[in-house]
C-alpha cells in the first residue's frame with residue numbers, strides 16, 4: 001500500500017494536499033482531535049495524553065507526534081489542519097503560531113509577514 | 123414562485139467573527155475590513171429576503187471525516203451554533219426552512235445532484251460568520267430562516283469549479299420552481315486566497331483574488347473552467363473554498379449588478395473579500 005499516493009497527481013511545492021489516502025491514514029487521529037471540542041474530553045486528554053491516544057487507536061508514530069506537539073509530523077501522518085488545530089487551540093496556540101512552525105519562523109515573524117500582505121511563491 | 127433577490131459572496135474566516143464578538147471592529151488591524159462591509163450591510167438592511175441559502179463548508183465542527191459528502195443540504199427546523207472548542211459564538215441559533223430545503227433537495231436530485239441530507243447539523247463559523255457579515259447585530263434572531271448547503275472543500279477530490287457552477291444553476295431553477303412567493307438571498311462563502319499548512323503556509327495571491335472579484339459577476343464561466351490544481355496553485359490549498367462562490371453565482375441571473383465589493387488582508391492567515399450583487403436587473407433579450 002502506497003503511503004504517498006499524492007505523488008504523480010500534481011505537485012504544488014510546499015502544499016500538502018489532504019486527499020483520500022491521507023485521510024485514511026489520519027482518520028483515527030483526526031477523530032481524536034475533533035473529540036477535543038468538548039471540555040470533558042480535553043480534561044481526560046490532559047490527565048493522561050498517552051492513554052487517550054491509545055484509546056483513540058492512534059499509531060505509535062501519531063501518538064509520539066501528538067505527545068511531542070510535532071505539528072509537522074501530525075500533518076505528515078494524516079492530520080487535517082482543521083482537526084490538528086483543535087489540539088493547538090487547546091494548547092492556546094494560534095493558527096499564526098502553526099504557520100510559523102510550518103515555515104520555520106516564529107509566530108511574530110509569521111504574523112508580520114501576513115501583515116505585509118502575506119507570503120508569496122518562491 | 124420564489125425569486126433570488128441578491129447574492130452575497132464573503133470570506134468566512136473565524137477571526138472575523140471573533141473580532142465582532144469581542145467588539146474589536148474599530149481596532150486598527152480590523153477597521154478597514156469592517157468599514158468595507160458597511161455599504162453592503164446598509165444595502166442588505168433595505169433588502170431583507172424571506173429566506174436565505176448559505177453555501178458553506180464545515181471545519182471539523184458539525185461533521186467529521188467518517189463521512190465526507192461532496193454536497194449536502196440541511197433539512198432541519200433549527201441548527202445549533204457549534205461549539206468549536208472555545209464555547210459557542212454569542213449569536214442566535216439558526217432557524218431553518220424545512221419545506222424549502224425539501225423542495226430544493228427533490229428538484230436538485232431530479233437534476234442529477236444527489237445531495238446528502240442533514241436532518242441534524244451544528245453550524246460552525248463557515249455559516250455564522252457570513253450571517254454576521256450580513257447582520258452584525260442580529261439581536262436574538264437572524265433576519266430570516268436559512269437553508270445550509272454544504273460543500274466538501276477540505277478533502278481532495280473537492281467538486282470541480284464547473285460542477286459547483288452547474289449546481290448553482292440547478293439551484294437557481296429549483297428556487298424558481300418553488301410554489302411559494304418568497305424572496306431569497308443567497309450567500310457563497312469562503313476564501314479568498316490562503317493556505318494554512320505546508321512550507322507555503324501564509325501564501326496570499328492578491329492578483330488572483332482581484333481577478334476573481336472582478337470576474338465573478340461578469341464572467342463566472344471563465345472561473346468555472348479553472349481546475350482544482352490551478353485553484354490550489356493560485357489561491358492556496360484552502361483558497362479552493364472559492365468554488366463555493368460559483369454556486370451562489372450560478373443560482374443568479376446571467377446579468378447581475380454589483381452593489382459593493384471590498385478586499386482586505388490579512389484576516390489572520392487569509393485574504394478576505396466581499397462582493398454583493400443585485401439579481402433584479404434587466405436581462406439581455
Ligand SMILES: [Fe+2]
Pocket residue numbers: 134179181248312313363
Ligand atoms: Fe472555510
